[in-house]
Amino acid sequence: MKAMKKVLCLVLAVMMLLTLAACSGNTTEDQLIMATNANFPPYEYMEGEEYAGIDIDLAEKIAEKLGKELVIENVEFGSIVTGVQSGKYDVGIAGMTVTDERKEQVNFSDSYATGVQVVIVKEGSAITDLDALGGADVMIGVQQDTTGHIYASDTVENGGYGEDHVTPFLNGADAVNALVAGSVDAVIIDQEPAKSFVAANEGLKILEAEWAVEDYAIAINKDDTQLLADINKALSELKADGTIDAIIAEYIKAE
Numbered sequence: 695m696k697a698m699k700k701v702l703c704l705v706l707a708v709m710m711l712l713t714l715a716a717c718s719g720n721t722t723e724d725q726l727i728m729a730t731n732a733n734f735p736p737y738e739y740m741e742g743e744e745y746a747g748i749d750i751d752l753a754e755k756i757a758e759k760l761g762k763e764l765v766i767e768n769v770e771f772g773s774i775v776t777g778v779q780s781g782k783y784d785v786g787i788a789g790m791t792v793t794d795e796r797k798e799q800v801n802f803s804d805s806y807a808t809g810v811q812v813v814i815v816k817e818g819s820a821i822t823d824l825d826a827l828g829g830a831d832v833m834i835g836v837q838q839d840t841t842g843h844i845y846a847s848d849t850v851e852n853g854g855y856g857e858d859h860v861t862p863f864l865n866g867a868d869a870v871n872a873l874v875a876g877s878v879d880a881v882i883i884d885q886e887p888a889k890s891f892v893a894a895n896e897g898l899k900i901l902e903a904e905w906a907v908e909d910y911a912i913a914i915n916k917d918d919t920q921l922l923a924d925i926n927k928a929l930s931e932l933k934a935d936g937t938i939d940a941i942i943a944e945y946i947k948a949e
């Protein structure tokens with residue numbers, strides 16, 4: 695009986711060791727887990743089965759400098775900040791605008807690009823300038839949880855149009871489809887995706903005036919100050935040696 699117990703103990707001990715080994719074997723230390731929303735060309739989008747875009751290429755370069763393997767998780771835009779905050783993802787890289795509200799939840803790296811919010815309308819639309827967006831019958835389409843959504847649905851006193859005038863969609867493409875179908879009168883969205891969507895759909899145009907000018911940066915968990923420092927170092931090197939400019943130039947052709 696005693697011998698049996700010994701064997702059993704041994705078996706249990708080995709099993710526990712194996713479990714431990716399994717847990718620490720593929721350590722996430724070697725990975726940089728990036729959350730994005732790959733429906734935001736030219737920053738992130740799918741090319742068949744592959745991820746492509748400015749943020750993807752930039753993330754590859756950063757991961758390389760950090761000596762980590764890049765792992766990409768494609769999620770809804772609105773769950774990126776909370777996922778980084780909870781530690782589910784190491785970073786959020788998604789053409790993400792730095793805002794004071796988000797800064798309460800995550801840290802932001804130094805900015806790596808400027809984002810501009812623009813307005814897409816149908817050609818021949820009665821909406822010809824930004825003032826016309828405030829019209830009583832105007833319905834504005836936005837991508838859920840983006841700055842376009844947050845600012846446009848704010849009160850008129852705060853520079854928005856009020857929630858009743860804003861319809862959120864899960865992604866920018868859905869908002870643009872609604873514009874094409876006529877269920878919204880305008881779409882407020884970041885400039886470069888706007889250009890891609892306008893190029894892909896007949897009869898749309900972008901209003902000349904800029905609706906908002908913003909900084910894009912990488913969201914990082916507040917506790918991970920080492921990662922913040924490492925990423926800022928990588929970004930400054932990638933800026934200094936022209937890598938970031940080259941990546942952006944590859945996807946955004948100068949007009």
Ligand code: GLN
Pocket residue numbers: 731734771788789790791792809837839840841842884
């Ligand atoms: N720049 C916008 C924001 O941060 C939209 C980003 C996105 O849709 N990927 O809210």
